[in-house]
Amino acid sequence: MCGIVGYIGDQEAYPILIKGLHRLEYRGYDSAGISLINAQGTLSVYKAKGKVSALEKSVEGKDVSGTIGIAHTRWATHGEPNATNAHPHFSQSKNLSLVHNGIIENYKALRTELEKNGMTFCSETDTEVLVQLVEYMMNTHRCDLYTAVQLALKNVIGAYAIAILEKSHPDQLVCARKGSPLIIGVGTTSSGRKEFYLGSDATPIIEYTNQVIYLNDEEIAIMDRTGRLDITNLSNVKQTPQLVTLQMNLDQLEKGGYPHFMLKEIWEQPNALRTCIRGRLNVVDKDVLLSGIIDHKDKFINCRRIIICACGTSWHSALIGKYFIEEACQIPVEVEYASEFRYRNPVIRPDDVVIAVSQSGETADTLAAIQLAKEHGAFLYGICNVIGSSIARATHTGTYLHVGPEIGVASTKAFTGQVITLCLLGLAIAKEKKSIPEDLFHLLVDELQKIPDKMQWTLENNKDIDKFAQMFTYCKNFIYLGRGYNYPVALEGALKLKEISYIHAEGYPAAEMKHGPIALIDEEMPVVVIAPKRGMYEKVVSNIQEIKSRKGKIISVVTEGDEVVKNMSDYSFVIPDTRDCFVPLLAVIPLQLLSYYVAISKGRNVDQPRNLAKSVTVE
Numbered sequence: 001m002c003g004i005v006g007y008i009g010d011q012e013a014y015p016i017l018i019k020g021l022h023r024l025e026y027r028g029y030d031s032a033g034i035s036l037i038n039a040q041g042t043l044s045v046y047k048a049k050g051k052v053s054a055l056e057k058s059v060e061g062k063d064v065s066g067t068i069g070i071a072h073t074r075w076a077t078h079g080e081p082n083a084t085n086a087h088p089h090f091s092q093s094k095n096l097s098l099v100h101n102g103i104i105e106n107y108k109a110l111r112t113e114l115e116k117n118g119m120t121f122c123s124e125t126d127t128e129v130l131v132q133l134v135e136y137m138m139n140t141h142r143c144d145l146y147t148a149v150q151l152a153l154k155n156v157i158g159a160y161a162i163a164i165l166e167k168s169h170p171d172q173l174v175c176a177r178k179g180s181p182l183i184i185g186v187g188t189t190s191s192g193r194k195e196f197y198l199g200s201d202a203t204p205i206i207e208y209t210n211q212v213i214y215l216n217d218e219e220i221a222i223m224d225r226t227g228r229l230d231i232t233n234l235s236n237v238k239q240t241p242q243l244v245t246l247q248m249n250l251d252q253l254e255k256g257g258y259p260h261f262m263l264k265e266i267w268e269q270p271n272a273l274r275t276c277i278r279g280r281l282n283v284v285d286k287d288v289l290l291s292g293i294i295d296h297k298d299k300f301i302n303c304r305r306i307i308i309c310a311c312g313t314s315w316h317s318a319l320i321g322k323y324f325i326e327e328a329c330q331i332p333v334e335v336e337y338a339s340e341f342r343y344r345n346p347v348i349r350p351d352d353v354v355i356a357v358s359q360s361g362e363t364a365d366t367l368a369a370i371q372l373a374k375e376h377g378a379f380l381y382g383i384c385n386v387i388g389s390s391i392a393r394a395t396h397t398g399t400y401l402h403v404g405p406e407i408g409v410a411s412t413k414a415f416t417g418q419v420i421t422l423c424l425l426g427l428a429i430a431k432e433k434k435s436i437p438e439d440l441f442h443l444l445v446d447e448l449q450k451i452p453d454k455m456q457w458t459l460e461n462n463k464d465i466d467k468f469a470q471m472f473t474y475c476k477n478f479i480y481l482g483r484g485y486n487y488p489v490a491l492e493g494a495l496k497l498k499e500i501s502y503i504h505a506e507g508y509p510a511a512e513m514k515h516g517p518i519a520l521i522d523e524e525m526p527v528v529v530i531a532p533k534r535g536m537y538e539k540v541v542s543n544i545q546e547i548k549s550r551k552g553k554i555i556s557v558v559t560e561g562d563e564v565v566k567n568m569s570d571y572s573f574v575i576p577d578t579r580d581c582f583v584p585l586l587a588v589i590p591l592q593l594l595s596y597y598v599a600i601s602k603g604r605n606v607d608q609p610r611n612l613a614k615s616v617t618v619e
């Protein structure tokens, strides 16, 4: 949700900033902009509606020289996506330019106040208010930029990650954060001095340095060309920066020969999950080792219940986690939409464990939900993919997915990574609680180990989905059905189709059909049914009969060798047999591929679907 890049050092800033914007484009792609100070001290701002490539085109032939700059790719919140509302924004005197990720909630009141004091605005954004407020503070308090930023931010309600350039001080870069992520990369120039990079995440930085500092909430940093980096909080108390070494490589950020990140990430799943379970699942000793559980086992053994907070796809994986944990650990689990939980005054007790599931670790609602839970004294566990993310840092402990960066906006490998991590978590708790028989525990450990290979088999044996998907190019609606562990898979399959192909799709528990949705079925309606030859098989077969007799088109996900459902279906995807609880890890794969190829046949931009952004840092 908006991406920020910045640079100060000896190198030309423009190529670094543009490359960084391309890497961050998954966070927002409705407009982009860049601001530079050249050797003559001119502060320029260039902005364009649309993708970063449109910005590049718009600056052709213009002066983009300078060794200091900031840049932004936008996901619009306040004001429509156009060049005027794009960032960076100038202050009134054009002495400052600023980029911002987040939302300033009291921007209207601040704007009215500033207008009363003679300031005029060009855009409809909350961001312009921020840069004007900083300039106002500089003028009225006759202070430097750093102090003005501190003063301004004390008046601001909301979330921000900001970076600011000042024309009259072309050798320094100031940034700050609260609620939205910001990372400072520390590199070394050819002359041996420190140079600094800024990024909303590590992806624009990793090419140049793996040494980073995660800025904390309400911290302000100033960097200059002499290599000085100072960080204070809003009250001007000096903070000691913690330098962290990034564990990421550049290959993970490239498409690696695939046409889209989404397809690459779908095919990466077997290996990604092998990495996820490595060192955690031990088939030799039949053991599960999660340090977050081992170190805090009393919290889990004695907890009254577990609440899992998440959004979107992560909410779907959380639902599978609930089924598994309840079954394996005999602990009641509630799954909450973080956006509802945070505002509905929920009952949270100190003996509750609250788990936040989030790929990005930055989702504003999920972060707010755990902050609420923290205030009530609950124990907080984070399941995140992005290392060092806000949720990972705000929780008491947790488990990283380790599935590698997910760039495609539609989540795929993070979903299966979350499901397998929740299964590991359930097994680790079950071991501590002794809540399942030992032989079953061993069987589950053995089977979980086989899942990456079975995923590979699923990918290899459903290669003709691309041709089949073309039949649905002009479909207007889809229904997805599943029972038990596969009901959340139906929800996830429907979400994948909606978000990248823009075809309306709904997921239901299969047995709920007859309570209303069955009225939608006719010969035009494709119905995707997850029907593995496992528990509730016969019941799902009956549900398929009910749809067939109303002429619905059946697309099924069946267990290899099951000819019964295959023969009842217009088309089938096959998956290998596995235990009920692990079927979602396999069944979701053909659904991911189906949505991908339907979207391709409709000519959609699958990696950057309309209106969406990868990391939802606004509520």
Ligand code: F6R
Binding pocket: 311, 312, 313, 314, 315, 357, 358, 359, 360, 361, 362, 363, 366, 409, 410, 411, 412, 495, 499, 614, 615, 616
């Ligand atoms: C869908 C998708 C979103 C995210 C949701 C939560 O493909 O990616 O629904 O799952 O925005 O994001 P995280 O997991 O980063 O908290």
